[in-house]
Amino acid sequence: MxxxxxxxxxxxxxxxxxxxxxxxxxxxxxxxxxxxxxxxxxxxxxxxxxxxxxxxxxxxxxxxxxxxxxxxxxxxxxxxxxxxxxxxxxxxxxxxxxxxxxxxxxxxxxxxxxxxxxxxxxxxxxxxxxxxxxxxxxxxxxxxxxxxxxxxxxxxxxxxxxxxxxxxxxxxxxxxxxxxxxxxxxxxxxxxxxxxxxxxxxxxxxxxxxxxxxxxxMGTKERYRQLHWDLLDRRFPAKIDGKEMEDKSIWLGDNVRVGQGVLFVPPVMIGDDVSIGDRAIIGPYAVVGKGSRIGNYARLANSILWDRCKVSAGAQLNECIFGTAMRVGPHILHEAVCNRILEVQRR
Structure with a gap:
């Protein structure tokens, strides 16, 4: 069939x-x-x-x-x-x-x-x-x-x-x-x-x-966000890539570079080839796409980043959704939905 x-x-x-x-x-x-x-x-x-x-x-x-x-x-x-x-x-x-x-x-x-x-x-x-x-x-x-x-x-x-x-x-x-x-x-x-x-x-x-x-x-940003929280809470049991840490509800992909003093507040999902700067705070409810760069002292909660995003040092994101290859300056952002997508995982 x-x-x-x-x-x-x-x-x-x-x-x-x-x-x-x-x-x-x-x-x-x-x-x-x-x-x-x-x-x-x-x-x-x-x-x-x-x-x-x-x-x-x-x-x-x-x-x-x-x-x-x-x-x-x-x-x-x-x-x-x-x-x-x-x-x-x-x-x-x-x-x-x-x-x-x-x-x-x-x-x-x-x-x-x-x-x-x-x-x-x-x-x-x-x-x-x-x-x-x-x-x-x-x-x-x-x-x-x-x-x-x-x-x-x-x-x-x-x-x-x-x-x-x-x-x-x-x-x-x-x-x-x-x-x-x-x-x-x-x-x-x-x-x-x-x-x-x-x-x-x-x-x-x-x-x-x-x-x-x-x-x-998933046709609205509210439902799209909720879908990810359900995924992280395993109410939606789709496959999550990466290795789950012993603390549970923290998934790290391959080749993730974590700086000194980084705090993960579960649940968190980090894609492959991500770098996270010193003393950044990631979570709760954070999804970071492949190839993204998170600066020193950045804070990221209740937010979803697609692939290859760059978050500047000191930026604070809450309830944000960013499409592929977005650059986020050293700002405090709440409920932002932005996109600069030109392609989806062609590599």
């Missing part, structure tokens, strides 16, 4: 970090999220992938390549213009298997794929929508289901007290190729607003299956 990752859009709500790169290539714990995603599905037995690309596709292709370094095979479906969720799937149809997985690649999640596949095989319908449960469904499209799990209808952003459930579309689907017979080619089509309602109405069979586990849309 193949997995199709929808990675063609830009993360407009995460700007300026994603001003010049696809949102799925935003770094999560010093690694592009799209790479985390591929590894997660690879661990569950998927080894053939199709990635739908549009904006800055060269960033994705140059980083992931043909997938051989991950023990996988990757093909690319290029959109000349944005085609929406269902349109992007239709555009990739010639590369897909008779049954395939579709993943909105900017959604942070971990899924038990075997459970979803067993459910899909048992009901025999055209599609299974993975569902996640939220406390307040009024900001999402909510599903109404029969006792068998068949989806009867979608209700867009209902009042909390009027919602038929707290289950929403998690952005992960198992689909049969026959479902694509109902998707017109060559134009933008929404799977949520057009395709699934049509498949429900014509009796093709659309079912929903709760996935449990971690789920988050």
């Amino acid at each position: 193949k997995a199709l990752f929808l990675a063609g859009g830009l993360g407009t709500r995460l700007r300026p970090l994603t001003e010049h790169l696809p949102k799925p290539m935003a770094l999560v714990g010093n690694r592009p999220w799209l790479e985390h995603l591929l590894l997660h599905y690879r661990e569950q037995g998927v080894n053939e992938f199709v990635i739908a690309v549009k904006h800055y596709r060269e960033l994705i292709e140059s980083h992931l390549g043909d997938g051989s370094k991950y023990g996988a095979r990757i093909e690319y479906a290029v959109e000349k213009e944005l085609l929406g969720t269902a349109g992007a799937i239709k555009n990739a149809e010639h590369l897909l298997s008779d049954r395939f997985i579709v993943v909105n690649a900017d959604i942070i999640h971990q899924v038990d794929l075997s459970s979803v596949l067993r459910f899909h095989s048992a009901h025999g319908g055209a599609a299974t929508i993975c569902l996640t449960e939220v406390e307040d469904p009024s900001h999402y499209g909510v599903v109404e289901q029969s006792d068998s799990g068949r989806i009867v209808r979608f209700i867009e952003k209902p009042k909390k007290e009027e919602a038929p459930s707290n289950r929403i579309n998690a952005g992960i689907y198992i689909m049969e190729r026959r479902a694509l017979d109902f998707v017109p080619a060559g134009r933008a089509v929404s799977i949520e607003k057009e395709t699934f309602p049509l498949l429900i109405d014509n009796g093709s069979g659309v079912y929903g299956h709760p996935i449990g586990g971690y789920w988050m849309d």
